[in-house]
Amino acid sequence: MVEKVNKIWMDGELIHWDEAKVHILTHTLHYGMGVFEGIRCYQCPDGRSGVFRLPEHIHRLFDSAHIAEIEIPFAPEELIEACKDTLRVNGLKEGYIRPLVFIGDGAMGVHPQDNPIRVAIITWKWGAYLGEEALQQGTRVKTSSYSRHHVNVMMTKAKICGNYVNSVLAKREAVRGGYDEALMLDTDGYVSEATGENIFVVKNGLIKTPPLTSVLAGITRVSVMTIIADKGMKIVEQRFTRDELYTADEVFFTGTAAEVTPVREIDDRKIGSGKPGPVTKEIQSTFFKAAHGELDQYQDWISYL
Numbered sequence: 059m060v061e062k063v064n065k066i067w068m069d070g071e072l073i074h075w076d077e078a079k080v081h082i083l084t085h086t087l088h089y090g091m092g093v094f095e096g097i098r099c100y101q102c103p104d105g106r107s108g109v110f111r112l113p114e115h116i117h118r119l120f121d122s123a124h125i126a127e128i129e130i131p132f133a134p135e136e137l138i139e140a141c142k143d144t145l146r147v148n149g150l151k152e153g154y155i156r157p158l159v160f161i162g163d164g165a166m167g168v169h170p171q172d173n174p175i176r177v178a179i180i181t182w183k184w185g186a187y188l189g190e191e192a193l194q195q196g197t198r199v200k201t202s203s204y205s206r207h208h209v210n211v212m213m214t215k216a217k218i219c220g221n222y223v224n225s226v227l228a229k230r231e232a233v234r235g236g237y238d239e240a241l242m243l244d245t246d247g248y249v250s251e252a253t254g255e256n257i258f259v260v261k262n263g264l265i266k267t268p269p270l271t272s273v274l275a276g277i278t279r280v281s282v283m284t285i286i287a288d289k290g291m292k293i294v295e296q297r298f299t300r301d302e303l304y305t306a307d308e309v310f311f312t313g314t315a316a317e318v319t320p321v322r323e324i325d326d327r328k329i330g331s332g333k334p335g336p337v338t339k340e341i342q343s344t345f346f347k348a349a350h351g352e353l354d355q356y357q358d359w360i361s362y363l
C-alpha cells in the first residue's frame with residue numbers, strides 16, 4: 059500500500075491528497091492513452107536530498123507525450139520545479155516521484171480531440187521495488203509466455219499507460235508461478251527486458267544489454283552503461299537469446315524502481331554461482347553511491363532540493 063502523504067500536485071496546484079480525484083469519464087481510464095514517469099529522490103550522507111537525473115526524466119516524459127501526440131500544458135522547467143516542490147511540501151527526504159499526464163473527461167471514443175490534458179505529480183515513500191533481499195541476494199526470474207510489444211503495435215520508447223497491460227499480465231503470471239519477475243522476449247524471440255527493468259548480462263568480462271529496438275530507453279540503463287565504460291569495462295548493445303542468459307556469469311536488472319538488482323536464477327537455472335557476482339556488486343555499489351551524490355564524477359546527475 060502506498061503510504062499517504064499530505065499533498066499532490068495537480069494541474070499547477072498543490073492540493074490535499076484526498077482531493078486528488080478525477081471523473082469516471084476520464085479518457086485515459088478507459089483507453090490507456092496517457093504517459094508517466096518514475097523518478098527517485100535519495101537522501102545523501104550530507105543530509106541533503108537529491109533527485110536522480112530529474113531533467114532527463116522530465117524530458118523523457120515530454121518525448122513520451124510527443125510520441126503519443128499529447129501536448130503537455132506546462133514547460134519542462136515548470137514540471138521539474140513542481141517535482142521538487144511536491145517532495146518539499148510533503149517533507150519527503152527520500153522517495154518516489156510519479157508524474158502522470160492524462161486525458162481528462164469530455165468526449166468519449168478513441169478520438170478525444172478537445173479533452174483537457176491534465177498533469178499530476180504524486181510522491182510517496184518507496185523502498186526496494188523487488189525487495190531488500192533481491193537487492194542483496196538476487197531475484198528469481200521466469201521467461202514470460204507474453205512477448206514484449208511489437209514495435210509497430212505499441213510505441214516501445216514511450217512510457218504510455220496502456221503499454222503496461224503487457225507488463226501487468228507478465229508480472230502476474232510470473233508471481234503466480236512463484237517467481238519474482240518476468241523476463242520478456244521480443245517478437246523475434248530475443249531477450250528484451252523485464253516488466254519495468256532493462257537487463258544486462260556478463261560473460262567472461264564482457265557486458266551486454268539488448269539494443270533499444272524493443273526496449274524502453276531506461277535512464278538507469280544509460281547511467282549504468284556510463285558507469286561501466288568509466289570503469290574501463292567493455293559494454294556492448296547487442297541482441298542475445300535466453301540460453302545465453304542461462305550460461306552467463308552474471309545477470310542484473312536496472313530501473314528506477316528496481317535500481318540495480320542482481321538476477322540469481324532464470325527459468326529454474328542458477329546463474330553463475332547462484333549469488334550476485336563481483337561485476338554486478340561493483341556496478342550496484344557505484345550506482346548507489348552516484349545516486350546518493352557521493353561521487354564527484356556524477357554530481358551532474360543529481361538535482362538537490
Ligand SMILES: *Cc1c(COP(=O)(O)O)cnc(C)c1O
Pocket residue numbers: 096217251252253254255256274275276277278279312313314315
Ligand atoms: C521505466 C521502465 C524501465 C526503466 O527505465 P528507468 O528510466 O531506468 O526507470 C525499463 N523498462 C520499462 C518497460 C519501463 O517502463
